[in-house]
Amino acid sequence: MKKFVLIVTLLGFVLVGPKAYAAPPDFGGGVNNEYEYEEVVFVSGVPIKFTGSGKNVNIKVSEKDDSRTITYRLKLSSADPAYPGELNRSITYKTTLSKHSDKGQTTAQMEVEKFSEKIEIGSDRYELSDYQFSRSDLIDNRPASDYYSGSLKARKTYVINKNQGKVTMDISGAMVGYENFWGKTETQQLEYIIEYNRVVNQEDEDRQQTRDLSWQGTVSVMASDSMTKTLKYSDNQANLSSFSGGHSRITNQSMYSRYDYNLPRITNGQVSSSRLRGSVELNLEMSPRIERLVVPKFRDVAGHWAQDDIEKLYSLDVFEGTPAFFAPDAPMTRAEFTRAIVKGANMRASIEEKPKTSRSRSKTEEVSPFLDVPVSSPDYQYIKDGVDKGIISGITDQLFGPENSLTRAQAITIMVRALGFESMAPTPGYRTSFSDDQAIPNWAIDSVYVAREIGLISGDSHNRLNPNQVLTRGEASSMLVRFLNFLEQDLQKDYREDLVLY
Numbered sequence: 187m188k189k190f191v192l193i194v195t196l197l198g199f200v201l202v203g204p205k206a207y208a209a210p211p212d213f214g215g216g217v218n219n220e221y222e223y224e225e226v227v228f229v230s231g232v233p234i235k236f237t238g239s240g241k242n243v244n245i246k247v248s249e250k251d252d253s254r255t256i257t258y259r260l261k262l263s264s265a266d267p268a269y270p271g272e273l274n275r276s277i278t279y280k281t282t283l284s285k286h287s288d289k290g291q292t293t294a295q296m297e298v299e300k301f302s303e304k305i306e307i308g309s310d311r312y313e314l315s316d317y318q319f320s321r322s323d324l325i326d327n328r329p330a331s332d333y334y335s336g337s338l339k340a341r342k343t344y345v346i347n348k349n350q351g352k353v354t355m356d357i358s359g360a361m362v363g364y365e366n367f368w369g370k371t372e373t374q375q376l377e378y379i380i381e382y383n384r385v386v387n388q389e390d391e392d393r394q395q396t397r398d399l400s401w402q403g404t405v406s407v408m409a410s411d412s413m414t415k416t417l418k419y420s421d422n423q424a425n426l427s428s429f430s431g432g433h434s435r436i437t438n439q440s441m442y443s444r445y446d447y448n449l450p451r452i453t454n455g456q457v458s459s460s461r462l463r464g465s466v467e468l469n470l471e472m473s474p475r476i477e478r479l480v481v482p483k484f485r486d487v488a489g490h491w492a493q494d495d496i497e498k499l500y501s502l503d504v505f506e507g508t509p510a511f512f513a514p515d516a517p518m519t520r521a522e523f524t525r526a527i528v529k530g531a532n533m534r535a536s537i538e539e540k541p542k543t544s545r546s547r548s549k550t551e552e553v554s555p556f557l558d559v560p561v562s563s564p565d566y567q568y569i570k571d572g573v574d575k576g577i578i579s580g581i582t583d584q585l586f587g588p589e590n591s592l593t594r595a596q597a598i599t600i601m602v603r604a605l606g607f608e609s610m611a612p613t614p615g616y617r618t619s620f621s622d623d624q625a626i627p628n629w630a631i632d633s634v635y636v637a638r639e640i641g642l643i644s645g646d647s648h649n650r651l652n653p654n655q656v657l658t659r660g661e662a663s664s665m666l667v668r669f670l671n672f673l674e675q676d677l678q679k680d681y682r683e684d685l686v687l688y
Contacts, residue, residue, distance in 0.1 A: 208370030210409040210441060211245060212258050212277065213338065213357065215376070217409070217441035218243065219470040223260065226445050226466050227273065228405050229344055229353050230307050231382060233447055233466055234269045236262035254281040255299070264307070271307035276300075279319070290328070294336070296321040305344070312353060316343040323361075328606030329575040330531035331366035331673060338376070351384030351399075359407075364681055367532035368674040371412040371681040378405040386455060401457050403449035410682050413439040414674055417479075417498055432481040433501040439472040442686060484512040492660035495667040504530040504666065505659075514660035521559075521588035523597060523662055524578055525568040527604055530670055533571060556586040563588075577603040595630040595653035597662065598643060601669050602633035611635045620651040627653065641676065642668055 211218055216225035223243040227234050242261040247254065257278040264271040278299040285292050296319070303314035323336035340357040356379045363372035380403045385396050416438070421431040445466045451458040479501035487493045492514055499505045504526045505512070527533075554561050559569050565588060572578040573586075578600050581587040602608050611632035617623050618635050626634050630653060637643045643665075645651055657665070 208365070208411045208413045208439065209363070209372040210374055210411045210443065212275075213340065213359070213374070213376060215407040215409045215443040215445055215468070217411075217443050217468045217470045218245075219441075219472050222470060223262065224265075224468050224470065225260075225262065225273075226468070227305060227307075228378070228380060228403065228445075228447060228449065229305055229312050229355075230269070230310065231380075231401060231403060231449055231452060232269060233445065233449070233464070234271070234307065235265045235466070235468075236271075236273045237265045238262040252283050252285075254283070255279070256281075269307055271305065273303070273305045275303040277303065277317070290326065292325040292327060294323040294325060294334075296323075303344075311347055312344040313348075314342060315345045315352075316341075326606065328604070329533050329577050330527075330604040331364050331606070331677065333364045333606070334362070336361045336363075346384050350386075351382075353383075354381040355379070356381075362681055362685070364677050366673050366677075367415075368670060369412070369414040369678055371410065371678050373410040373681055373685045374407070375685075376407040376409070378407065379403075380405065380449075399452075399455065399457070401450040401452070403447065405448075406446040407443060408446075408686055409441070409443040410686055411439070411441045412678055412682050413437065414678055416674060417501075419494075429481045429483065433479045433498060435477045435479060435502075437475040437477075441468075441470050443468045444686070482512075483510070485510045487512050487514055490514050490660060492663045495663040496660065498667055499526070499530070499663055502530065505663070512659065514663070515658050517591035518597075518657045518659050518662040519588060520578075520586065520590050520592050520596070521565040521569060522659075523592050523600065523657075524572045525565055526662070526666055527577065527600055527669075528568045528571050530666055531604060531673060533575065533604075556580055557584050559586050559588055572600075575604075591656040592662070593654050594651065594657055594661075595627055595634065597657050597665055598637045598653075599630050599633040601642060601665070602636050604669075605672070607636045607640065608632055610639070618651075619649070620645050621649045622651055622653070625653055626651065640672070642672060 210216065211223070214225050216223060218224070221239050223238045225236050227236055238261055244259040246257045255278060258275060260273065260275045262273040278301070279296050280299045281294050281296040283292055283294050298317050298319040301314060301317045305312040317340070319340040321336055321338040323334050325332055325334040338357065338359040338361065342355040342357070344353040346352060357376060359374055359376035361372055361374040364370065382399070382401050382403070384399045386399045387396055414437070416436050417433050418436055419431060419433050422429060447462070447464060449462045451460045451462045480503070482497045482500040484496070484500070487496050490496070496505065496512055496514060500512070552561055554566060555570070555573060559566055569586060569588065573580070581590065612635070616635065618626065618631065618638060620626070620634070634643070634651065634653065643651070
């Protein structure tokens with residue numbers, strides 16, 4: 187069983203391992219970048235921002251095939267001079283993954299393995315004595331993007347000054363997220379119900395008396411962590427150069443949280459009848475990561491309406507071509523489009539590996555599922571991956587038709603299946619809004635409907651889809667760039683902006 191470890195130390199951002207996570211740290215609305223961490227604490231009844239940086243903030247993730255462990259070690263200080271204090275926290279969560287391969291889904295169960303937390307505010311000390319926690323997620327493993335949704339229930343119990351009382355925080359929440367090569371986002375919606383019960387000592391006329399201080403408050407937390415990769419074109423500043431400019435892939439990650447609180451207004455140790463209501467927002471961004479991409483040098487795309495899209499895809503190694511020619515008006519083949527979808531969405535990390543065969547008679551050589559796609563074909567692994575993931579099928583049980591021209595209906599169906607959205611269409615019997623709806627093949631009608639609804643496609647000037655028209659390489663480029671933009675931009679908007687700004 188393979189194991190890798192990711193260590194995030196917010197001093198220079200050390201990252202070891204092949205995977206980075208887009209999820210808000212812990213479940214208190216905290217945000218961080220490579221160096222800083224911020225969180226608002228409500229345990230005393232007053233919103234107080236605590237901050238930390240450098241070696242005082244450490245996040246460690248270790249992962250196996252069927253489990254993931256994450257540990258937060260934080261040493262924070264109050265950023266409010268009116269409420270000086272410190273927070274020391276060490277909490278480890280373990281997630282157990284159960285894969286249901288026959289259903290294409292994974293369930294994840296997260297529990298607390300160990301915890302320790304102490305908060306000092308002024309002369310008061312709050313120590314976490316008990317932490318009950320349960321989070322469960324369902325992950326739908328789609329070819330181009332994983333989607334997940336989870337629920338959370340938790341209870342934190344703090345002891346005040348060892349024996350003066352306790353604070354109980356009941357936490358419930360829901361989270362949604364997605365993960366693909368072009369972006370990752372998790373948005374959490376958490377509700378805190380805080381019960382504060384304490385015995386307060388006070389001196390009155392040279393006598394020491396005790397009284398009870400009790401109150402209830404609520405805090406709503408919206409927290410989101412999002413990573414996206416975008417393409418940016420930059421001109422070459424030099425005039426005497428062999429190329430005029432090129433694309434860069436820029437990775438950005440940012441965290442945002444908002445606390446909406448309803449707390450008691452405490453005056454001179456007494457709970458007032460009025461309430462303290464307000465909001466606090468936190469926002470931190472990672473430093474962007476820039477990767478320069480290869481520069482296309484096609485001689486037959488200059489001035490073509492799809493030039494920008496073609497050059498983007500070539501820079502991403504999605505499309506291939508001879509050093510000088512791309513043939514943008516030539517038909518797109520089934521094999522070429524399958525390869526482009528698999529490579530563009532980075533569905534297979536080791537796609538360049540050749541299929542392994544054995545010369546030993548005791549072992550069976552790999553056999554292609556199609557008579558017209560030999561194992562030795564450079565397109566074999568892409569086609570096999572596309573078929574295995576259910577995004578494309580053969581023209582018959584034994585033939586794939588790799589050199590057959592691709593139609594618009596076929597391309598749309600492949601994209602929608604790659605997203606896993608084919609089941610989003612309504613009950614059969616509906617019509618699409620295209621004027622040539624009757625020309626859409628029955629096997630493509632659901633995908634066409636969904637693609638129109640999510641903005642992947644639109645009609646021509648006469649609102650025609652032309653579903654059976656052969657797709658040119660230029661038209662396919664435009665369609666593929668829109669597909670990649672959906673993975674990069676549309677999903678982030680749905681899982682972050684639309685939820686956070688609601």
